[in-house]
Amino acid sequence: MGIKERKLQEKSEMRELIQKTAMNLFLEKGFENITIRHIAEKIEYSPATIYLYFKNKDEILYILRREGFEDLYRRQKDSLKLKDPLKRLLKHGEAYVSFALENPQYYDLMFMMRSPSTRTKEMNDMDIGLQSYELLKNNIKECMEKGLFPGVNIDVAAFSLWSYVHGIASLIIRGRGIMFPEEGINDMIKGALNFLLEVIPDKLDSKKRSMNLSS
Amino acid sequence: MGIKERKLQEKSEMRELIQKTAMNLFLEKGFENITIRHIAEKIEYSPATIYLYFKNKDEILYILRREGFEDLYRRQKDSLKLKDPLKRLLKHGEAYVSFALENPQYYDLMFMMRSPSTRTKEMNDMDIGLQSYELLKNNIKECMEKGLFPGVNIDVAAFSLWSYVHGIASLIIRGRGIMFPEEGINDMIKGALNFLLEVIPDKLDSKKRSMNLSS
DNA sequence: TATAATAAATAAACAATGTTAAGTAAGTGA
DNA sequence: TCACTTACTTAACATTGTTTATTTATTATA
The missing domain is CATH 1.10.10.60 (Homeodomain-like)
Known part of the structure; x- marks a missing residue:
């Protein structure tokens, strides 16, 4: 047939x-x-x-959202190539932010929009978003094994770092980057990602400060 | 008359x-x-x-948004009572997050929703949001004067910290806190706020680690 | 007080939205 | 050829934000 x-x-x-x-x-x-x-x-x-x-308009959104999650995950997997866990973590964050800023509509759909009523779909979202989250947790775990983030709960660390990059991305997507006349947006982002790094205590080697963040 | x-x-x-x-x-x-x-x-x-x-539905939203900005500013001004700049900065962040979580609908309106088309109104928003931002910058400046955040641009620092608390608040408001089964949301938030603190190098005194975050 | 002018409120309609039910046309199998 | 299924459309529904014309109430004036 x-x-x-x-x-x-x-x-x-x-x-x-x-x-x-x-x-x-x-x-x-x-x-x-x-x-x-x-x-x-x-x-x-x-x-x-x-x-x-x-089924309805929401289902179209849902499909596109899934597409977005897949793309994000693909990008983040690239960070696995780096061996140094801190560099890898940084790359991970970079991948996240650059995905968000290169695909603001997708990012909006995935993380910023209020989700439509349907609940069953929501759950699936979570599952697919979860693999990105697990990737992050793994990266963090390896950092911890090298002595970084001493005494911090791993879920707290993951949520914190996620919050950080999500905050950067979503503020800029909503146009709150305008608040800074002096610097270009890109410098601001690089600066922000570096900020956390600058501020991380010197538990590892000290090349950090000169590390380049260009994507 | x-x-x-x-x-x-x-x-x-x-x-x-x-x-x-x-x-x-x-x-x-x-x-x-x-x-x-x-x-x-x-x-x-x-x-x-x-x-x-x-004039239209958007104007109602606009008024409510302004209300929200005023309330947020009021709360944040409370942090001024603290003399220690780092503690004050932390209090500032706490005030931000607790405002967001106690008034998620307001917060959504102010920082998460895509703004409606009108442009003139937008600008006013910025003005009123700006005073909160200036408060943050002042707090940061005083921290810097005490040697914190060495070599960091003040706008970068402000944007970074804002991103951080915004990330925390908006992820939780959008229900992404569910990802962590073990910990309660509140512990997660406290943990997240502490995370940055834990991670800040010991440039000041070392009471930090035992600092209490209860609001 | 009676009447003209002004302000406040409404009814009814508009176009646009997501969605559905009923009908039509075309292709598939006997 | 004839029934049957599939693909699609037409036309309608209820709901949305918003506007126009009209009515009702209030104030000012004679």
């Missing part, structure tokens, strides 16, 4: 088309300005058609 | 009634679930009446 398969293929192609079109429109005009009718118009189908492929 | 004044009084009373009712509904059901018609129904006027007192 090759027909059944072709039908399935077409079905998933259509889903992808809708998804991709939706994201392009979102990136272009921002989420709240895009309606089901806009998407429908763009792909030249009727609005109702979209509901044959997605 | 006592009548003119009474009219004005009535007008502003009505504005306040709408404002207060709106906020109560928001606190109760969340922003996105409250409509102009809901507010109108609650105060037993027609929806159109609200437009005699507010």
